[in-house]
Amino acid sequence: MKADLHVHSTYSDGSDHVEMVLAQAKQRGVTQISFVDHDSIDGLKEKQALGKNYGIEVIPGIEISAYDFKRNRKVHVLGYDYHPEAKNIAAICQTVRSRRQAHTLWQIKQLNQHGYSIDPQAVIKAARPSETIYKQHVMQQITLAPYASSTYQELYRKLFKGEGPAAGDIEYVDAFLAVEAIVADGGIAVVAHPGQLNSYDIISELVEVGLGGIERNHPDHTTEDHQRVEALAKQYELVMTGGSDYHGSFGAPVEIGAITSPSFLYYRIL
Secondary structure, eight states: OOOEEEOOOOTTTTTTTTTHHHHHHHHTTOOEEEEETTTOTTTTHHHHHHHHHHTOEOOEEEEEHHHHHHHTTEEEEEEEEEOOOHHHHHHHHHHHHHHHHHHHHHHHHHHHHHTTOOOHHHHHHHHHTOOOOOHHHOOOOOSSOOOSSSSHOOOOOHHHSSSOEEEEEEEEEHHHHHHHHHHTTTTTEEEEEEHHHHHHGGGGHHHHHOOOOOEEEOOTTTTHHHHHHHHHHHTTOOOEEOOBOOOGGGGGGGOHHHHHHHHHHHHHHH
């Protein structure tokens, strides 16, 4: 059993279509996968049907853009194995997606006022099947430089960070509401890459509203992060998960299945 429980596709801000991801996963010996597309449960039937064609089990998944308002920091919340209709998750995520869509369109307007010529409809079309456009889709219209290159990263920071013309972010949903929505839909709520966003302090509080796990294995996690996650998982009886956080050419270079979920704990998710 080889499970990569953190993969993104063209249903959000990944560059690769579901079938491309699954083909790569098959080559890498992955047997279980979860597409945790940002704030979207779209395409689950397609994902699972294609998964069967490749002999890979596709577990319902999502990554909700949430926020710790007590500490003023982002907290990404993963949800796994929820009921297919996922009405509560869909409702809370629609708020985030609407805000992101409006914000990205505003960013395009700002960039066009600073000398660029970006067609919003071209961005929307290129982003499909995602119904939401992201900064990655805008960057795709501006440069052919690889994501990991200094050219791409310098341009990205210049445009979207600090005093950049398209800097700023949307308001995310409350992390507690995100966990509650996942639990209400029969899923397991997991704090994503706590080492990346320094989300450790909120974990004990989220346990009180149903948090079921913490992501241990992630490209950005250090040995110290592994130890902290293991200690918290033991203290609060949480499952540990993991995955590559694959975004294709829209993210840092990583192979699907290069980082996997601890198999002995993965059984508890099923």
